[in-house]
Amino acid sequence: xxxIKNLHAGIEGKEILKGINLDVKxxxxxxxxxxxxxxxxxxxxxxxxxxxxxxxxxEVKFKGKDLLELSPEDRARxxxxxxxxxxxxxxxxxxxxxxxxxxxxxRAYRGQGPMDAKEFLAKVKEKQAFVEMTGNLANxxxxxxxxxGEKKRNEIFQLAMLEPVLAVLDETDSGLDIDALxxxxxxxxxxxxxxxxxxxxxxxxxxxxxxxxxxxxxxxxGKIVKSGGKELALELEKKGYDWIKKEAAIA
Amino acid sequence: xxxxxxxxxxxISSDYKYGFxxxxxxxxxxxxxxxxxxxxxxxxxxxxxxxxESRLKAFRHWLTMEEPRHWPHLQFPKIDYQDIIYYxxxxxxxxxxxxxxVDPELLATFSKLGISLEEQKRLVGMQSTIAVDAVFDSxxxxxxxxxxxLEKGIIFCSFSEAVHDHPELxxxxxxxxxxxxxxxFAALNAAVFxxxxxxxxxxxxxxxMELSTYFRINTAGTGQFERTLIIADEGAYxxxxxxxxxxxxxxxxxxxxxxxxxxHRNAEVKYSTVQNWYPGDKNGKGGVxxxxxxxxxxxxxxxxxxxxxxxxxxxxTWKYPSVILKGDNAIGEFYSVAVTNNFQQADTGTxxxxxxxxxxxxxxxxxxxxxxxxxxxxxxxxxAKGASNARNYSQCDSLLxxxxxxxxTFPYIxxxxxxxxxxxxxxxxxxxxxxxxxxxxxGIDTEKAVSLIVNGYCKEVLxxxxxxxxxxxxxxxxxxxxxxxx
Numbered sequence: 001x002x003x004i005k006n007l008h009a010g011i012e013g014k015e016i017l018k019g020i021n022l023d024v025k026x027x028x029x030x031x032x033x034x035x036x037x038x039x040x041x042x043x044x045x046x047x048x049x050x051x052x053x054x055x056x057x058x059e060v061k062f063k064g065k066d067l068l069e070l071s072p073e074d075r076a077r078x079x080x081x082x083x084x085x086x087x088x089x090x091x092x093x094x095x096x097x098x099x100x101x102x103x104x105x106x107r108a109y110r111g112q113g114p115m116d117a118k119e120f121l122a123k124v125k126e127k128q129a130f131v132e133m134t135g136n137l138a139n140x141x142x143x144x145x146x147x148x149g150e151k152k153r154n155e156i157f158q159l160a161m162l163e164p165v166l167a168v169l170d171e172t173d174s175g176l177d178i179d180a181l182x183x184x185x186x187x188x189x190x191x192x193x194x195x196x197x198x199x200x201x202x203x204x205x206x207x208x209x210x211x212x213x214x215x216x217x218x219x220x221x222g223k224i225v226k227s228g229g230k231e232l233a234l235e236l237e238k239k240g241y242d243w244i245k246k247e248a249a250i251a
Numbered sequence: 252x253x254x255x256x257x258x259x260x261x262x263i264s265s266d267y268k269y270g271f272x273x274x275x276x277x278x279x280x281x282x283x284x285x286x287x288x289x290x291x292x293x294x295x296x297x298x299x300x301x302x303x304e305s306r307l308k309a310f311r312h313w314l315t316m317e318e319p320r321h322w323p324h325l326q327f328p329k330i331d332y333q334d335i336i337y338y339x340x341x342x343x344x345x346x347x348x349x350x351x352x353v354d355p356e357l358l359a360t361f362s363k364l365g366i367s368l369e370e371q372k373r374l375v376g377m378q379s380t381i382a383v384d385a386v387f388d389s390x391x392x393x394x395x396x397x398x399x400x401l402e403k404g405i406i407f408c409s410f411s412e413a414v415h416d417h418p419e420l421x422x423x424x425x426x427x428x429x430x431x432x433x434x435x436f437a438a439l440n441a442a443v444f445x446x447x448x449x450x451x452x453x454x455x456x457x458x459x460m461e462l463s464t465y466f467r468i469n470t471a472g473t474g475q476f477e478r479t480l481i482i483a484d485e486g487a488y489x490x491x492x493x494x495x496x497x498x499x500x501x502x503x504x505x506x507x508x509x510x511x512x513x514x515h516r517n518a519e520v521k522y523s524t525v526q527n528w529y530p531g532d533k534n535g536k537g538g539v540x541x542x543x544x545x546x547x548x549x550x551x552x553x554x555x556x557x558x559x560x561x562x563x564x565x566x567x568t569w570k571y572p573s574v575i576l577k578g579d580n581a582i583g584e585f586y587s588v589a590v591t592n593n594f595q596q597a598d599t600g601t602x603x604x605x606x607x608x609x610x611x612x613x614x615x616x617x618x619x620x621x622x623x624x625x626x627x628x629x630x631x632x633x634x635a636k637g638a639s640n641a642r643n644y645s646q647c648d649s650l651l652x653x654x655x656x657x658x659x660t661f662p663y664i665x666x667x668x669x670x671x672x673x674x675x676x677x678x679x680x681x682x683x684x685x686x687x688x689x690x691x692x693x694g695i696d697t698e699k700a701v702s703l704i705v706n707g708y709c710k711e712v713l714x715x716x717x718x719x720x721x722x723x724x725x726x727x728x729x730x731x732x733x734x735x736x737x
Binding site for chain 1: 708709
């Protein structure tokens, strides 16, 4: 589904990603862990197509298409979803209206007509339950006045509504208390399927207690320096990132 | 299939879609302004002597006045008042009994603008009916539904007709809220005003349909000087809409209108405007100079006046719809969205004058500046001595798009009564790249994202508009800001 080959990218002339290789297949959950400044958020920004980031080398294939050639909105319409680390507030635009616009734009891209209002509302009701969201929250303006936890839940709610084939979760666990973490993780788990892949970017292992990954990668200084099974996350939790840094330095 | 994208594309390619001009045989006054022109206009309208006298008095006063050039945050070249045509009317006879007598080209023009002059019988409950007074250059072409309205005692006609048919009302109310001495453009209007709408809702009557006036400037080199007078008698209610467009022309056209509203005991008038005069091109060439005086008076207790405006057009907008809260417990409201793009300039706001006891006013102003435009809010809240327990709440927000535009806020607060409570909130924000990126990541393209964000920002104001107008206003906002985010 997603193949990243030798990806080099940076911002304002500074190279941050220095040759990333990653292969994510449908149905898989990949966790990307790493210390601060290793390039985790840059990777998610580059995948989503944030304009400030420049790709200097390498290629990214998404469903066989050249992802880097697509505009950010077309990437979304092709089924790539980014759960933001810092979800943005849009005052005066209700969550519902925002999602309806998004869904219908995506449908139009695929040559489908707008979603029937009844079907849409039924879907809202169903998916809200995934993240234990109340109707009130869905009717409020996008992220406006939401608590940190509510914002993250809203990201997962949007994920559920838009049904992407690839979801990138950028530090979705940051700023969450234990209850919110459980709700968010449960929501993600309900959305796991054989057709959908996840790339879970996180600093801490605790999220991976709830969302159990198939593969764990360690990102350090713009490169994936180690990959392994879910036990790698536990090892990192125990030993910290220093040994990885030392290993990388030796290599 | 008409997707959102198609609709948007259509808007983008059309720029100012009302920019066409109509080829209609017109009768015009010679260029320039002097007492003879004033007499000419009055004669054309077959006016009684008292009306001519009133015009001449205003004209003579105007000669002694100066343009308001220094205090507004506006820059504009010297206006040559001798280079303007003050009267232009379609040649065919203007007093029509039925639609068949109206020049078909005129009908076509209004239908192109989406204004129906046919009194279609719509299914009850399906859609609200709107009565329209269509003003083309200097004359009112047709007022629809007037017979239906008359059954309830409601008078809705052109101003010229009212001068003939209801002189007592005109004499009593015209100039009672905006006297000709008020300001330069009000004086000019009082001297040369050509037509406009007149509306009287009798005691205890709730107007069963929205009333509206649609203004269209067509002839090159003409100014438009219409006058609207709305009177809601005791316990009456009316919702009034005003729309306007003009052809795309390279030279600037002057529009100087006066609107007066009188709201009696327990009466309510809701006045909504979607102002879409030609704003000039992307380089700031052409466009309408919009110098307008709009004011209402809550004459007696428990009366209410509410202004809602969506200002997207004109090269220059100078406009402060105001309310004089004279009666006790009177309520004044002002909801405004003003958009400026390219080289447009707007200096707009309101005045709330609290004279009565327990009077309340609300001001919600949303400015949006893009391109190289300048957008200013200017508002006055005055509480006179003895206006005990007056309350005002003002909220002025500015939204900037890009880094070459300006947003300015000039609030004036004059409080002479200690019991007054006045609140003022102001914010300035920039439309965020991060907001747009967030939308894009959800599959929404830039243009749609801007429109979504802007409409969200303006929601409190758009919610005040009647349904059909609100939809129109939303589309208009999207078109006006097209291309303003790179």
